[in-house]
Amino acid sequence: MIGKYGLRFVSLGYLAVLLVAPVSYVFWKTFEHGFGPAWDAVTTPNAVHALKVTLILTAVAVPANTIFGILCALAIVRHRFPGAGIVNAVVDLPLALSPVVVGLALLLLYGREGWLGGHGVVFALPGMVLATIFVSLPFVVREVVPVLREIGTEQEQAAATLGASALQTFRRVTWPAIRWAVAYGVVLTTARALGEFGAVSVVSGRLAGETESLTLHVQDRYQSFDEVGAYAAAVVLALIAVATLILMTRLKPKEETQ
């Protein structure tokens, strides 16, 4: 019995010290002197602009990666084609590759001396969009692939035999089966896109009020010794993270019961 409670104590203690305490402390510090200073800090023109930039990056990256994710999952699972293994491995790469390396790669491709240089991609919004798309690319694919494997092709073949077109088969048979997996993938993609820091940091040029996303704004405020500004912006991002967590827990059981 001691072992059981001991293990519970160790597990929960580890989570408390590593995750819960630091995040709660920053929440507390932000609102230490009331709601006013925090609100003022996140409504400065630079903070509002940074939030806008972050929302633009997410609004482009998420739909692009969702459409790609569904197509790529279909290509990997449903069709045998040369190079499928390589596609599979490359899709996983952004999950673990250092975001600074991603940013540098974009810088070298689109920068002044790059193969595709001189089109205003780097140190501007297009470069930041490309960086965000890169790092948030795998999530929809990774969620949809196992579900497609599991449902098999029998129903799709039946629909095709009954004269349904490829599009009809997708809409009536495949989509209802994968939609929760897609939704879960979209939530993960959104969280990653909103929170991207390293890759965007390299390609943005970090001009406050111009090419600064909300994560870059957090760092900028902290390094300018504006603690309240940094904490308040961090809390905005953390609140979005909490909303994401709630969505994740809501969607997960549905995905698993399929």
Add this chain to the structure above:
Amino acid sequence: MAAKAAALPSPKARRSLAPGLAIGISTLYLSVIVLLPLAALAWRAHGWDAITSEQAVSSLKLTVIASAIVALVNALAGTAIAWTLVRDRFLGQGVVNAIVDMPFALPTIVAGLTLLALYGPRSPVDVNVAFTRWAILLALLFVTLPFVVRTVQPVLLELDREMEDAAASLGANRLATFRRIVLPNILPAILSGVALAFARAVGEFGAVVLISGNLPFKTEVASVYVFGRIESGDPGGAAAASVVILAITFGVLLGIGGVRRWATRHDR
């Protein structure tokens, strides 16, 4: 409905078009977004002096050692947390289960900032690890926490408890039951979680950059070293070190594929 169907091209013709489209679009998208930039990176990587410079070697060594320690701690802590979530029953378990995913949802720069606030120079609990190697371990442990938990948890859920009951009835104590029955079943999951955590730790930047202080030869990890090279106008050197990071990441990912194949073979 029938008239509409007749107006469409024959199902066969449309079906043969669809797979080509899916494969074509995904391959093109992957090439433009991922492969082309990485090709530019490899092309521009020059100066092996840059990789063998003392500062580069020191940062790469620190990164690999710290990531290995973090992966090991995750093997233990992640398995313990997964066990607590699956086999234990207590009030608020659902909330704890959701909290485990927090590092996936929280931006890394925010993670670093919160750790710095509580365990930094102005710590309210008098623990200051800022600008030390402990800070790097702490930051990496934060961002890699969910990996082992989330790979071990489903396997533990599926595990047939009759085997453990049988072992217990044959006189095995709890430790022996765990070591001989449970561990062999969850080991592939632990290994693949540990490898993911290791790969993630090797590339981590946002969580580390504020709290580690980035002191060359002491607390400068590989990603921060690359960032520094870019800032000081040495993209060639940055690219050279990046290729090393890329190789480690890709190698670990291939290894995970290997572990998964090994696991499914042992399943049958």
